[in-house]
Amino acid sequence: MMETIQRTIQFSEPTVGEAEYLAVQRAIQMKSLGGDGKFCRETEKLICEMFNVKHALLTTSCTHALELAMMTLELKPGDEVILPSFTFTSTANVIIRQGAVPVFVDIDPDTFNIDASKIEAAITPNTRVIMPVHYAGQGCDMDAIMDIAKRHNLYVVEDAAQGVGANWNGRALGTIGDIGCFSFHATKNISCGEGGAFLTNNTKLAHKAEIIREKGTNRAAFLRGEVDKYTWVSLGSSFVLTDMLAALLKVQLERTAELIGNRKAIWNTYYSGTAELEAKGLVKRPVFHQNATNNGHIFALLINNGRRDEIMSAMKKRGISCTFHYVPLHSSPFMVDYFNGNVANLPVTDYVSESLLRLPMFAHLSLLDVEYILTQLNEVFN
Numbered sequence: 353m354m355e356t357i358q359r360t361i362q363f364s365e366p367t368v369g370e371a372e373y374l375a376v377q378r379a380i381q382m383k384s385l386g387g388d389g390k391f392c393r394e395t396e397k398l399i400c401e402m403f404n405v406k407h408a409l410l411t412t413s414c415t416h417a418l419e420l421a422m423m424t425l426e427l428k429p430g431d432e433v434i435l436p437s438f439t440f441t442s443t444a445n446v447i448i449r450q451g452a453v454p455v456f457v458d459i460d461p462d463t464f465n466i467d468a469s470k471i472e473a474a475i476t477p478n479t480r481v482i483m484p485v486h487y488a489g490q491g492c493d494m495d496a497i498m499d500i501a502k503r504h505n506l507y508v509v510e511d512a513a514q515g516v517g518a519n520w521n522g523r524a525l526g527t528i529g530d531i532g533c534f535s536f537h538a539t540k541n542i543s544c545g546e547g548g549a550f551l552t553n554n555t556k557l558a559h560k561a562e563i564i565r566e567k568g569t570n571r572a573a574f575l576r577g578e579v580d581k582y583t584w585v586s587l588g589s590s591f592v593l594t595d596m597l598a599a600l601l602k603v604q605l606e607r608t609a610e611l612i613g614n615r616k617a618i619w620n621t622y623y624s625g626t627a628e629l630e631a632k633g634l635v636k637r638p639v640f641h642q643n644a645t646n647n648g649h650i651f652a653l654l655i656n657n658g659r660r661d662e663i664m665s666a667m668k669k670r671g672i673s674c675t676f677h678y679v680p681l682h683s684s685p686f687m688v689d690y691f692n693g694n695v696a697n698l699p700v701t702d703y704v705s706e707s708l709l710r711l712p713m714f715a716h717l718s719l720l721d722v723e724y725i726l727t728q729l730n731e732v733f734n
């Protein structure tokens with residue numbers, strides 16, 4: 353007989369409290385609601401210091417930061433961009449919105465990141481950009497990717513939506529390529545609900561991006577006192593973050609050690625608590641490359657023997673919300689139409705997508721709940 357549900361455990365929840373509330377209240381009290389104001393500037397400065405990057409532009413989302421990157425690099429129809437198919441739709445949407453073409457490359461079976469050894473075979477005379485996605489906050493092989501980009505004269509735009517607070521070879525994810533993009537969505541390690549950042553060490557790209565972000569105007573230069581009036585100087589859009597959310601984000605960034613520390617403790621408990629399942633051949637636990645640090649963003653297991661959906665629904669019946677992802681982009685209805693049915697052959701992506709299960713993860717998930725989740729998980733396998 354199935355035991356009755358003792359607890360309900362959500363998959364993800366933002367960890368926010370009094371300090372975040374007071375920060376938003378302060379922005380409102382100061383009537384600082386627009387974008388690129390005092391709080392945005394302070395938060396951008398903090399991001400530059402924390403992640404050792406020259407320029408940080410806050411945006412309304414990581415999707416918009418990626419879109420801003422594509423606009424800044426003047427991606428044009430016919431240009432090609434190399435990316436994994438095992439990612440969120442945003443990584444590819446921003447390419448197609450410019451009229452450029454996504455070229456999907458398979459992933460590594462251990463890290464679920466783009467397989468750097470397969471990138472060169474995908475390069476053509478039309479390739480302009482490589483977009484590595486740091487899955488679960490684990491850095492892609494950025495040494496190999498930067499080397500390929502240099503030899504073929506390509507830009508690198510890091511989708512570091514999940515990479516906030518993790519490093520590759522001692523450098524913060526999102527600061528290694530020409531441009532990097534963070535997400536501060538409600539599900540992320542550091543969150544302001546909806547938000548993102550565009551990072552670069554290239555001052556020319558930063559100046560171009562700040563104009564596009566502000567509807568094609570040089571308002572940012574005006575606010576710095578560099579011009580005496582601001583005007584329309586290029587094609588642009590509206591990607592600035594409101595000061596209220598920038599104020600909240602600053603508090604979250606200041607809590608980075610605590611928020612990521614908690615996630616890592618949860619991650620480590622899951623890791624040791626699933627060792628036996630792995631020894632029995634029932635699951636495969638996450639594998640980290642020696643150059644990558646872990647920010648505890650996601651704990652994902654591969655469930656062997658085609659049992660993922662069965663295990664996921666058994667956990668749900670016990671009140672525990674576990675989720676899968678991603679439905680691979682290359683075989684999504686939109687991409688099948690786009691490529692007239694010529695679906696790329698990406699066997700590792702297909703296998704990982706069919707087998708992957710994520711366990712609940714958020715910074716205030718108690719270790720008692722983590723132990724409970726592990727007990728339930730071990731039981732459903734028996």
Ligand SMILES: Cc1ncc(COP(=O)(O)O)c(C=O)c1O
Nearest residue numbers: 413414415440442513535536537
């Ligand atoms: C890999 C990846 N890229 C981009 C995004 C988009 O981020 P946002 O929701 O901030 O637009 C996400 C969101 O989950 C993501 O996981």
